[in-house]
Amino acid sequence: MPPFVEVNNLTKHFPVQKGFLEAMFSGKRDFVRAVDGISFSIKKGETFGLVGESGSGKTTTGRILVRLIEPTSGEIEFDGQPVTRMNAEEAQTFRRRAQIVFQDPAAALNPRMTVGNAIKHALDIHGIGSDIERREEVLRMLKRVGLTPPDNFHNKYPHQLSGGQRQRVVIGRAMILKPQFVVADEPVAMVDVSIRAQILDLMVSLKQEFGLTYVFITHDLATANYFCDRIAIMYLGKIAEIGLRGEVFKSPKHPYTVALMSAIPVPDPKHKPERLIPRGAIPSPITPPSGCRFHPRCPKAFNRCPNEDPGMTRITSTHEVACHLFDETKAGQ
Ligand code: SF4
Numbered sequence: 001m002p003p004f005v006e007v008n009n010l011t012k013h014f015p016v017q018k019g020f021l022e023a024m025f026s027g028k029r030d031f032v033r034a035v036d037g038i039s040f041s042i043k044k045g046e047t048f049g050l051v052g053e054s055g056s057g058k059t060t061t062g063r064i065l066v067r068l069i070e071p072t073s074g075e076i077e078f079d080g081q082p083v084t085r086m087n088a089e090e091a092q093t094f095r096r097r098a099q100i101v102f103q104d105p106a107a108a109l110n111p112r113m114t115v116g117n118a119i120k121h122a123l124d125i126h127g128i129g130s131d132i133e134r135r136e137e138v139l140r141m142l143k144r145v146g147l148t149p150p151d152n153f154h155n156k157y158p159h160q161l162s163g164g165q166r167q168r169v170v171i172g173r174a175m176i177l178k179p180q181f182v183v184a185d186e187p188v189a190m191v192d193v194s195i196r197a198q199i200l201d202l203m204v205s206l207k208q209e210f211g212l213t214y215v216f217i218t219h220d221l222a223t224a225n226y227f228c229d230r231i232a233i234m235y236l237g238k239i240a241e242i243g244l245r246g247e248v249f250k251s252p253k254h255p256y257t258v259a260l261m262s263a264i265p266v267p268d269p270k271h272k273p274e275r276l277i278p279r280g281a282i283p284s285p286i287t288p289p290s291g292c293r294f295h296p297r298c299p300k301a302f303n304r305c306p307n308e309d310p311g312m313t314r315i316t317s318t319h320e321v322a323c324h325l326f327d328e329t330k331a332g333q
Pocket of ligand 1: 085146254255256292293296298299301302310322323324
């Protein structure tokens with residue numbers, strides 16, 4: 001079966017804003033290389049995790065996938081259609097099929113708009129249903145996302161809700177158009193720990209009901225392990241490792257992934273964790289390190305690493321890693 005979403009050599013470079021004098025005298029423009037030539041594909045019905053620290057490029061990638069921002073270069077195909085070259089009508093259809101759930105529900109909702117109107121807004125924009133039908137649809141969605149009784153929530157404003165309830169509204173707003181593809185950008189990072197599992201369970205049940213394909217963006221490996229079928233580990237705008245959840249968690253290959261895995265807490269008092277913390281801080285994405293971007297922090301770096309960007313090496317049919325150690329023709333040179 002062809003992939004549902006296919007991403008090829010995607011890049012996004014943001015120009016750095018400089019002061020007038022600095023711009024005049026430096027004579028060159030700097031760019032934040034947020035995403036720098038990544039490729040992956042997602043199967044229909046899959047939950048694909050983009051995992052990485054702040055500044056890894058995962059959120060930018062997610063926003064490009066739903067056309068909130070345009071890429072600098074590269075191609076995205078959605079259900080066989082090139083996303084970056086759609087006409088107005090195709091783009092309108094795409095917006096119904098692809099939605100995003102933002103990390104911060106307080107910032108994502110208009111404080112002057114009632115919950116009911118916030119969810120209804122997308123139906124208004126796309127001209128779906130009569131006023132009565134839209135209201136009924138909104139009440140059904142409020143109930144579906146666990147805001148019951150829905151009549152009680154319909155006329156409330158975001159500030160009258162808890163963080164968890166607000167995130168349910170944001171999820172309901174994304175689901176009201178019955179999308180097929182949802183990018184969830186750290187959907188539980190800003191809600192209370194006690195209700196994170198409830199929000200994730202809601203997302204799982206919506207996936208089953210609507211046959212959704214998810215991109216799940218997170219910095220939290222434990223959440224990714226709970227929620228994702230396949231995972232891409234991102235570092236400084238590149239993919240370091242990609243594979244099935246079990247492959248990446250049970251047999252991580254990239255030294256960066258190994259370090260991340262060593263930091264996951266294990267609920268066993270006898271377990272003596274060996275925490276492998278990469279040395280130094282994450283380098284600037286404006287001037288990323290040459291060769292392998294992880295080389296200044298990598299405990300296994302060797303002479304080839306600063307000089308050559310490691311391409312992806314296939315470990316199994318589903319597991320790939322960007323590290324010279326696994327390229328048998330080059331390792332140790
Ligand atoms: Fe470390 Fe070299 Fe592998 Fe990069 S390519 S992760 S620096 S061993």
